[in-house]
């Protein structure tokens with residue numbers, strides 16, 4: 001059974017108008033109770049008088065409940081009265097069942113009536129059904145007289161089934177009602193929220209409109225106040241001005257106009273959206289007015305080498321419209337066509353008079369518009385290419401303004417286009433003036449006395465009309481291009497060359513004006529061209545705009561910093577967008593500094609100087625570092641050769657000391673290198689090994705001469721002294737870093753392959769390979785040379801001896817290679833002996 005949901009109950013009763021229902025049920029119940037007297041007379045005549053009393057009592061109860069209903073304050077109280085009514089009716093019938101069992105049918109009426117007539121909850125219905133069931137079961141089981149089991153059972157089954165069906169019905173209805181209740185509650189909640197946000201939006205919208213209205217005053221006034229004097233100066237009313245100053249002032253004026261146009265468009269759009277714009281209609285010859293507009297854009301079209309055509313019927317077309325406003329529509333379509341049509345293209349304007357309308361079509365052979373954008377381009381701020389790197393300037397306001405103006409004229413505007421081939425914009429307006437609703441027309445007279453028309457302050461401030469004599473120029477100002485040649489680079493006169501990259505020639509001009517007195521400048525309008533200039537001229541610093549068509553400033557930075565030859569050139573990115581994200585992107589792209597527009601010229605110069613200074617110091621440091629490195633390596637070389645010649649003279653000193661081992665080092669070196677070459681040593685390894693072999697006995701310098709040359713057997717002490725020579729050799733060589741490996745080989749040249757050698761008892765591959773080779777070469781030379789304590793042996797004997805000791809004293813692999821070169825050793829040995837004999 002569902003939980004008691006008070007909210008639900010209250011709502012259930014309220015929505016079903018419970019009071020009225022209960023009233024009707026009381027009346028219906030009273031009528032039925034009374035009318036069944038007839039039945040009593042026919043079917044239960046023996047009990048008629050008793051039943052009459054029962055019915056009268058119940059009817060009195062009805063009267064009482066009716067009165068109570070009138071006083072009930074809440075819906076719940078009304079529902080409770082309905083429940084008492086049901087109990088009252090049921091108890092009357094229960095008593096009658098005692099006497100007349102077939103009166104159970106009265107209960108059937110109540111069971112069905114409850115579900116249909118009173119919207120009770122499932123829980124209440126079940127409680128009442130239980131009472132109804134008992135009100136048959138109890139009297140029938142207590143008094144079966146004259147009824148018979150069969151009848152009672154029959155009635156019982158019927159009653160129970162009906163109650164079950166009723167309960168099921170009540171359950172289903174209860175669920176349905178609850179579900180409906182919940183969804184309605186949700187709906188109400190959502191509606192409430194929507195209403196709330198709607199109200200908020202309305203307030204915001206009003207604020208926005210208010211804001212834009214303020215913009216009129218707050219932005220337009222200062223701007224006109226700036227532009228007015230500029231105009232006066234340019235007209236020469238304040239004396240002659242130099243051409244540079246004129247150039248600068250013209251740049252200021254052009255950019256002021258751009259801003260003014262933007263503000264005007266925004267204002268118009270807000271006025272239109274707020275429904276505040278009115279039309280000052282008059283009848284004009286539409287061909288003449290369009291033709292005059294075409295003449296104003298002709299110079300721009302010529303500049304871009306775009307052909308301009310005008311096709312119209314031979315007779316005049318009269319149209320009633322607001323010429324000033326409508327001019328904005330036509331100019332916007334023309335300026336878009338000029339903007340998005342490349343050099344050499346064609347723009348055609350068609351005027352066509354139909355029965356009740358006139359159709360103007362502006363067709364171009366430009367870049368076209370993708371099909372999915374044909375509708376949305378008329379939305380505010382919508383642009384096909386809204387990216388930072390789009391090639392055309394624009395804000396996405398023009399077409400939405402055009403649409404609003406055309407709709408105010410009750411006309412239509414639409415676009416057709418094939419991407420890459422061109423676009424066609426069609427404006428259709430009605431002839432005559434009957435189609436204008438009264439509320440869009442401005443019936444005021446134009447020429448009102450100043451005092452009435454404007455506020456006093458308005459008269460004092462210069463108006464837009466006063467400073468822009470040619471209003472159309474203002475509409476087309478976006479399309480004016482500045483000749484970059486005038487901003488081209490000068491000759492070399494300053495210390496540093498700066499490359500400036502910006503797609504807007506006006507900015508380049510400005511940079512020239514700001515920086516030209518201190519730096520040599522190179523200017524380009526695209527990053528791609530800029531890369532070429534960087535490679536060719538290697539500037540000292542680059543100033544690069546971020547948002548540019550094609551390669552943007554970040555990509556340019558990355559390209560420069562990825563090039564080893566260019567990466568040292570400092571880059572300052574210049575951007576109109578500020579913010580941490582932008583800064584981070586710039587730094588990631590490798591830029592050295594970041595400056596946002598509008599920038600302060602002093603700050604810009606200071607940053608350039610700082611970067612140039614750092615760059616200069618860096619390159620001086622790099623140069624000093626290079627020189628230092630060169631000198632250091634020179635010194636190291638000198639030191640090394642000095643050391644080597646010292647050590648070599650030591651070796652010759654030892655050779656001289658020891659008459660028996662004279663030339664020993666040279667020979668050992670020869671043998672060692674022969675074996676090493678056979679073993680595939682590289683040139684560098686051979687070089688190192690050569691040094692090691694020459695120096696291998698350098699430690700003997702510390703062994704007294706008499707021991708070295710002692711003819712007889714050495715004492716243990718003497719032998720120990722001799723055994724020290726490898727370690728001593730190492731310690732002589734170790735201080736020279738590059739000789740570390742060589743020192744190790746020298747230390748190990750008396751180690752034995754089986755670990756019985758000295759000084760460290762190294763084994764197998766623990767012994768450096770060079771030392772293993774030297775051990776064989778050294779042994780061979782010792783055997784074949786005469787020593788104070790023994791005669792020289794033959795080559796064959798020496799070879800045999802070495803083979804014998806392979807695997808014990810010598811590395812078998814080295815021995816193998818030794819055997820391969822041993823034949824040539826035999827030759828050398830005999831030659832060596834001859835030389836020695838000759839010397840003696």
Ligand code: ADP
Nearest residue numbers: 336337340368377383384394395396397398399
């Ligand atoms: P914008 O100031 O960007 O030119 P508009 O509302 O005048 O704003 O135009 C919206 C966009 O519609 C433009 O940015 C451009 O992508 C597209 N568009 C308008 N006219 C043309 C045209 N003749 N050819 C191609 N694209 C056009």
